[in-house]
Amino acid sequence: MEKNDHHYVIILAGGIGSRLWPKSLIAKPKQFLDILNIGKTLIQQTYERFVPFIKKENIFVITHQDYLRFAQQQLPDLAIENILVEPSRKSTAPCVTYISMKLMARDPEANLIIAPSDHIIFDTEVFSQFVLTALDFSAHLNSLVTLGIKPLYPNTGYGYIQYETREVASDIYKVKTFTEKPNLELAKVFIESGEFLWNSGIFIWRAKSVLKAIEKHLPELYEIFDAEKEYLNTPQEREALDRIYPLCTNISIDFAIMEKSENVYVIPSSFGWSDLGTWNSTYENLEKDYLGNAVHGKHILVIDATKCMISANNNKLVVLQGLDDFIVIDTPETLLVCKKDKEQEIKDYIAEVKRNFDEDYL
16 A cells, blocks of 8 residues: 555553553553553554555654653554653643644654544454545645544543534535433433434544644633744754643633534444543453453452453453452452442542552552
């Protein structure tokens, strides 16, 4: 496949993955872990997904400075200058502004794919076709494009996209609304209407298009980066970021731009997608025994238990009896036992741990 010089992918890898605690820790979050026990970390799978149709020199990873060594170790084929570090965590709007200005200065026709590092995609060939369709659309129109996933059931852990029924191009539709993580009843209404898709968080746009939207909807953020843009792609870039980031608002690109812009489009997609953001989504993608238990660990004995997710160190014996629909995650420092339908409260449990115990557990 001939690769387009103007196509770039930016892998977002700075999050801490708190909903996959206690495996995902601040010191080493989920994107650098082999969550599915397949011999590759999530960021390695993400990188390999794009190599067939994006030039290696056009693949960038943006992460927190504390994780630079993990990115370098796990992506040895990626040039060191393509692993970018943020001095602090400020959600996705600042990092999208940063990379867009940086690449715009190098290539005014830069067409970007913004890709989270923690997704699972089983049909990578079909995925590449959807992405290339989006890139072709965004190259010819001032547009912000996202891939919407055709929903399989009323999931309350995903955001939803409502779209208009009339096509603007083949299988491309204008977005009407975004809704963040609805309750179960509302999610059921969304599914039954046939007008909603899961929000994959995968965005495609030209650098100039997203910068125009940022200048309109987040003028303060745009001005902060614009004042320092002469230092991007120079040896002074790191010092410029140290000045910029303390001034940045902590806000997501979804909330700041996508929900407010008029030129947002979606492609209804299906390519075996899962956002490994929670233990339930991880459970759905693991092999299970005849009682629906997903077990990882060499010495785990399950008795009268069903539909549980159990993970433990290979050196530890775990005997589990009588549980139904539980998450059981055992690490050297922490044991989590939680009902699967309470997993959205794990962030609350983490806050309690932080208040009562040592932050080293986080």
